Amino acid sequence: MTPAPTDVPQRRGASHDEEQGQDRDAVISVRGLWKVFGPKADRVPKSSELCGLGRRELMERTGCTAAVRDVRFDVAPGEVFVVMGLSGSGKSTLVRCLTRLVEPTAGEVVLEGEDIRTADARRLRELRRNRFSMVFQHFGLLPHRRVVDNVAYGLEIRGMGRAERVKRALEVVELVGLAGYENSYPDQLSGGMQQRVGLARALAGDPGILFFDEPFSALDPLIRRDMQNEVIRLHREVGKTMVFITHDLSEALKLGDRILIMRDGRTVQCGTGDELVGAPADDYVREFVKDVPRADVLTLRWIMRDPRPDDALDGPELGPGVVVREATRAVLAAEKPVRVVEEGRLLGVVGDEEILAVVAGGEGGA
Amino acid sequence: MATHPTAAGRTVRWRAGAAGAVVLGLVLTGCGGAKVGGSDAGSGGSSGKCGTFNLAVNPWVGYEADAAVVAYVAEEKLGCTVKKKDLKEEIAWQGFGTGEVDAIVENWGHDDLKKKYIEEQKTAVEAGSTGNKGVIGWYVPPWLAKKYPDITKWENLDKYADKFRTSESGGKGQLLDGDPSYVTNDAALVKNLELDFKVVYAGSETALIQAFRQAEAKKQWLLGYFYEPQWFLSEVPLAKVELPPYKAGCDADAEKVACDYPVYDLDKIVSKKFADSGSPAYDLVKNFNWTNDDQNLVAKYIAVDKMTPEAAAEKWVKANPGKVDAWVK
Amino acid sequence: MAVVASGTRERPAPLRLRRRAVVAGIVVLWLVLFALLRGRHTLALAAADLTSLHRWFNDVNDTIGADRNSNPLFLYFFNEIRLVIDTLVTFVQTLISQPPDGRPVPQIGWLGVVAIAGYVSWALGNWRVALLAVAGFTFFGLQGLWQESMDTLALTLSAVLVALLFGIPLGVWAGMSPRVNRVVTPVLDFMQTMPTFVYLAPLTLFFLIGPASATIATLVYAAPPAVRITAHAIRSVPATTVEAAESLGSTRAQTLTKVLLPMSRRTVVMGVNQTIMAALSMVTIAALIDAPGLGKTVVQALQSLDVGTAFNAGLAIVVMAIVLDRVTTAAAVRTERAQRPGGGPRRWRGPLLGAGAVAAAVAVWLSHTYVWAAEFPGEGGAGRSLASAADTVTAWAQDHLSGVTNGIRDVLTTTLLNPFQTLLTDSPWWLTGLVLVALGAVLGGVGAGATAAVCVGLLVGTGLWQDAMTTLASTVVATLLVMLLGVTVGVWMGRSALADRIVRPGLDAAQVMPPFVYLVPFLALFGASRFTAIVAAVVYAAPVTMKIVADGVRGVPATTVEAATAAGSGTWQLVTKVQLPMSRGALVLATNQGLIYVLSMVVVGGLVGAGALGYDVVAGFSQGELYGKGLAAGLAIVLLGVMFDRITQAAAGRTSRVPGGR
Structure with missing residues (x-):
């Protein structure tokens, strides 16, 4: 078998804080998608009353099962x-x-611009x-x-x-x-x-x-x-x-x-x-x-804190998207808190205690 | 998949070699034998002016005896190509209309079929008697007739009714009816003669014969429907029970029958087309006539001596040249 | 009729108990009302009496017969079909069984046929079945039945060919479209349960006496398995695979030819196998309308009660069935590995097949040219020895056993059959009908109850209610005996591989041996009685139930058996508390199939004293006046079959999922 190139999660430039409207560049764009199984299934998405029902009530009322309910994503x-x-x-x-x-x-399923x-x-x-x-x-x-x-x-x-x-x-x-x-x-x-x-x-x-x-x-x-x-x-x-x-x-x-x-x-x-x-x-x-294991998933963005007055702000610099586990060695090795910097702007700092809280606490369940 | 390649190759090569040897052997041995000839004289015989003669063979041995002799004579003396077709009566009659059947050489009454095919559809015509007399009635095994001589009179049957009881007859005596091919009056007869009997349907001639054979061998009580001529009578000579004598018209109303069956004059039926064809086979069928004894003899050859119908016919024809000559004169 | 199990998998125990109580309640109520109302509204009809329905059937039949020369349907449709089939059969016959014009022997003699049989078996299957085929075919010659066997083979192959020509496409269609399947299934049920005797005579009206009628009679009975099994095969192609093909953009035609058909090939070959077996089981019946071959030998031998000759011919049918069965089974296994490359053998297979083809061709040429290879040498001495051996055994059994057998008959008839039959026939028809509907509803649910109600209504409509009830009584008793035997032997076979190996060939033989062959000895042993018919039905139906039960018992997971053994169960406990309950689905299926098989013997039973519906059908076949009544009786048999099939299937769906039977 091919050796695994890496086991470390990589964040590949996804625009995670996506805007709400239709993404013009999206390859796949799904809007209001419904799939209802059962007799006269198409009345369910149309009726706001039926839409609101839970699985069992819907079954009792209409004999239908809604497998996909109003899903949207790009x-x-x-x-x-x-x-x-x-x-x-x-x-x-x-x-x-x-x-x-x-x-x-x-609903609507647009693939590469075509519904x-x-x-x-x-x-x-x-x-x-x-x-x-x-x-x-x-x-x-x-x-x-x-x-x-x-x-x-x-x-x-x-x-x-x-x-x-x-x-x-x-x-x-x-x-x-x-x-x-x-x-x-x-x-x-x-x-x-x-x-x-x-x-x-x-x-x-x-x-x-x-x-x-x-x-x-x-x-x-x-x-x-x-x-x-x-x-x-x-x-x-x-x-x-x-x-x-x-x-x-x-x-x-x-x-x-x-x-x-x-x-x-x-x-x-x-x-x-x-x-x-x-x-x-x-x-x-x-x-x-x-x-x-939170350390493998969370990035510094999630654990950084605002700098306190007593923090030395001349420690090493890391991006907010760096995963905690990767940052651990650097943070622990540094004598001063690590500065989290994005495009030259200081977002916050991460010190030993923040890192240890994640590494120790997050592995608890593993 | 993991067969060792060389081992597999070896066995395969061996097999190929063997196949080759077989081919060679077959070719070599083949060269010695006699060759299949073309159509030899005598085997086909379709050259005569008779042509093809479609002869229905109804499923009982007596009929088969008639058919064997007629077919043998038609082939040997007239040069016909005879096609025997094994058919039940109803279907054989149907065959007149479709041109698939030329002749039936032993017909038992069947007024309904005569009406339908001779009078209504006009596809069939009568071709005279076979000379055989068909007798239908109630019979008992010979041991019974010997031991209780009065049993062969219908009035005495009730006396023995409980002896004739079986698992099928529901407390009454059993009257075993046979082949479903015939419309019997037995149920009405039992009722109208006020006998303490019940008709039980054996369902086939085979079942009936087996029942009588077993009854004679084991000295069992049995009263059953039977008929002659029938080859089985030469094996076990059943005794006929006397019913109130038949008078013309006494069986007119099937519900009220209280008399014996008529004696049937067994006859021959041919298709209209066949009768008009001028085929010598038609004349043969028309002239064919023999006795019950003749038929029983040929039937015995077939059923008891297990000869093929052809061999049985040949034996009888060779022994009775006079009768045969009269048919084909 | 594969049981489709679905719905509720397991009922809670109290519900099951309650159902049992309800059934008991119904039966008790029935007995009470029977005692009060006995003999009223029994709808009895004497043997020679007809209803207006029967007369109407007669009229229709007569009209068809009278019109056949002028009706365009006959001139341009039935006649064309007849011509095509006649030509096909005659062609095959001149090849292997009947001399064509200008030759004293067929085109291909015995050596050629044996060589072809061996070669084809080897090419499609393996060398073991090839040896079997060669041995089997040579055996026909030794029996002195070469020509008869070839006639039977010619007719069977033609019928199977036509059956597959229509059956497989129809099966594919039914497999792909549930709607078509819903329409086709009842038609197939009808074709398989309608007694052949009923349509034998009309067939000769439509297609004349000759090969075409015999082929079509065979076809009607033999095509349904091809349709059913093909449809099943198509349906069992995994959904993912079909989905994958569709997701890649296959058209329907592409999905069919590249995915569905190749993947269901093995199962379809099993359908071919079942079609061949069904066709062979029609050999003797087709002989009644002049179909040539072994069936004719059997039927003629019976006219003179010649058990030996009948047995000899019956044995040839069994041998042919076993050869064709094993060859097609081997072919089914081979198709799975068909195109696989496998190193050495693959490389040599081509040349080997070529060499074999050459050898077969040489043999065919020899058998065309030389007398010794054309006509089977010898006088069929083996056949005569077999016949006389069979005669000896039969004679001995008749002489020594008939006392015992008659005793058994009397005990079972008086204790079981007679009371049950009286209850069914002497209750008012509406009471028996209600009981049937109620039992159907309780055991099989509302749907089954409704089916039962419709069937009861139609049964009354046939005018043969009392005959139907008489037949029903015998059928139920026969099925009880079949299940008794089926469970006993089936469990034994399921638990012991050795027992299975020993018993199974016997079961195969019992299934294909024409019943006509053993009717004569049975008549000697049991007399002409309903019980004889029951015994014949049991002989025919027990093998299939034994096989299903054995499969069911073998299908119980080994771990469960191990766990029970580890818990200290004795053999008896193991069987009654683990293996039988866990194969309940198989038991229900076995009952279903047992009943259907027993019903298919009703007409044969009519030939040996069963009376009732079986006799009505036989008499209708023999006497023109009774034709309509025979047809009605045939319909009544179908109705009984449908009723029980639906009830047992529904019951099966309720108890558990059914493991695959046959």
Whole structure:
């Protein structure tokens, strides 16, 4: 396996304090998205009364279940956007609505400037073939085809010639680290390798957007870590926009530039990892992030304090986005408090006690 | 997948070699044998002016005896190509209209079918008697008739009714009816003769014969519907029970029947088309006529001696040249 | 009829107990009312009597017969179908069984056929089944039944070919569209439960006497498994895979040809297998409308009660069934690994197949050219020895066992069958009907109750209520016996792999041996009685229940059995407290299939003294005047089948999820 390039979370220039309106540059823009299962489902999003009902009341009143309720978010180009929630929270339905594998009940899904809800079957197929593709939890490989033919499937159905598509497939197989296995059959591969095939298949068509539906939850923990690192590596190499579904918070924090937490179909909170840990929106999120090693997630921005009069303001200088664990050595080594500076402006200071409070307290639950 | 390549290769090469040897062997041995000829004289015989003759074969051995002899004579003496078709009566009659059947050579009454196909659809015509007399009635195994001679009169049946009781007859004596091919009056007869019996449907000729055979072998009590000519009678000569004698018209109302069955004059039916065709096979069918004993003999060859119908017919034809000549004169 | 289990998985114990109490209450109430109302409103109909419905059926039948030469439907539709099928069958026959014009023997003689059988089995399966095929086919010749076997093979292959031609596309459609599936399923149920005897005679009106009618009769019965299993195969392709293909932008056609079909190939081959088996089970019945082959030998032998000859021919059918079954099963396994490269063997397979093809072609040429390879040598001595051995055994059994067997019959008839039948037939029809509906509702839920109500209504409408109840009594008793045997032997097989290996071939044989063959000995042993019919039904139906129960018991997780053993359970406790309760789903499925199989023997039962519906059907087939009544009786059998199928399926859905049966 490819050695992990790094285990340290990297903040990749996401604009975390996003403005409220529509983001002009967004690759994916979702507004008021609803998916209701059941008889006459489309009346639910329309009625403000029904919208307000809880899961059980809605079931009793209408026989419907709302899997996705009024979800909105934007994803910037090159961003890794994670949707996180427990099973039954509607996250898998959400990602299927984005590709119309499940037909949304209401709302707007704009991918690269095009509202896919208005696309007809042919246009939708074209979009699926060229613009975005998906990686599935249970791989969904074709057992009767070799690895290379699985990877080339998407190209084959576009009508690409055999020689050309095999050449492209072999490139992608190489890219995901499966060189040498191209002639194997899926059932001869381990789960992790099968998912690499799934990944390669999604990459083969060179789409702008990749959707991942809990791709690693069926894998062993060690393999899972390898695969996460693989995704990080690929993201760095190919720079695709990614929407990643998971129920695993550490995976979300590791991969996601931003994370959307869902519960009962609703958005509970959407923000960067340190925002979730540092400022949970409610008890639900708080409970979720309780056991997170805070030092790995929080940045100095979250722990800095205003300088006190007795602070020496000539200590070392660090940015507000530096993760606590990385800053620990520097802060403890310095004799004076570290100054947190952004664009030449002093935001605050961090001393030994702030660092120790996070490192000691935050690891408690681990 | 992990077969050792050289080992696999070796067995495979061995197999290829063996296949080659087999081919070679087959070719070599093949060169010696006699060749399949074209159409030899005598085997086909379709050259005669008779053409194809579609003969229905109804499913009982007596019929099969008739059909075997007619077919044998048609093929050997007239050069016909005979196609025997194994069919139940109803379907055979249906075949007249569709042109699939030319002749039925032993017909038991079937006034309903005659009405439908001869009078209404006009697809069939009668072609005379076979010479056989069809007798239908109630029979008991011979041991019973010997031991209780009075049992063969219907008036005495009630006396023994409880002896005839079985698990099926619900406290009464059992009268075993047979092949569903015939409309029987038995239920009405039992009622109108006020007998303490119940009709039980055996459902097939096979079941009926097996029941009589077993009854004779095990000295069991059995009263059943049967008929002659029937090959089984040459194995177990069943005794007929006398019912009130048949008088013309006494069976007009099926509900009120209280008399014996009529003696059927078994006859032959052919399709209209066949009758008009001028085929020599039609003349053969029309002239075909023999006795109950003749039929029973051929039937015995088939059923008891287990000869093929062809062999049985050949044996009988060779032994009775006079009768056969009269049919094909 | 695969049981679809869904809904409530496990009922709380009190509810189950209460249901049992309700059932007991219904039965008690029934007995009380029976005592009070016995003999009233029984809707009895004498054997020769007809209702207006029956007469109307007769008229329709007559009209069709009278119109067939002028009706355009016949001229341009049925006749064309007949011509195509006749041509197909005749073509196959001239290849292997019947001499074409200008030749005294078929185009391909025995050596060629054996070689082709061996080669095809090897190419599709493996060398083991190839040996089996060669041995089996040679055995037909040794039995002295070469031509008959080839006729049967020709007819079976043609029927299967046509069945698959229609069945597989229809199955694919039903697999992809739930709506089509909902429409198709009841039609298939109907095709499989309607007794063949009912449509045999009309078929000859539509398609004339000859290969076409025989093929279509076979087809009607044999196509449903192909449709069902193909649909099932399509449905069992994992949803993720289909979704993945769609997410990549596959069109429907692409998803079908590149994903669904390749992935369901193995299961579809099993459907082919089931279709072949069903086609073979029609061989003897098709002989009643002049279908050539082994069935004819069986039917003719029965006219003179020649058990030995019938057995010999029956054995050939069994051997053919086993060969075709094993070859198609091996082919199903092979399709999974079909295109896989595997080092050495793969490299050699091409040339080997080529060499084999050459060898087979040479054998075909030899058998076309030389007499010794064209006509099977010898006089079929093995067949005669087999026949006389069968005769000896039968004669011995008849002489020595009939006392005991008649005793068993009398005990079971008087203690079980007669009281139950009286209760069913002598209760007022509305009372029995209400009881059936109530039991359906309690055991299977409201839907099953409603189905039962409709079926009861239609049963009354057939005019054969009392006959239906008589048949029902025998059917229930037979099913009880089937379950008794099925559970006993099935548990034994499920617990012991050795027992399974020993018993299973016997079960296969019992399922495909034509019932006509064993009717004669059974008649000798039990007389012409309802009980004989019950025994014949049990012989036919018990194997399938044994197999299902065995699978169910084997499906109980090993850890559970281990835990129970570790807790100190004895064998009896293990079976009754762990293995049987945990395979309850399989038990329900076994009951369902047992009942359906027993019902499919009702007509055969009519031939040996069962009376009632079976006799009505047989008589309707034999006598024109009773045709309508026979058709009504056939419908009544279908109705009984539908009623019980739906009730047991619903009950199965309520008790637990059912592990896969057959």
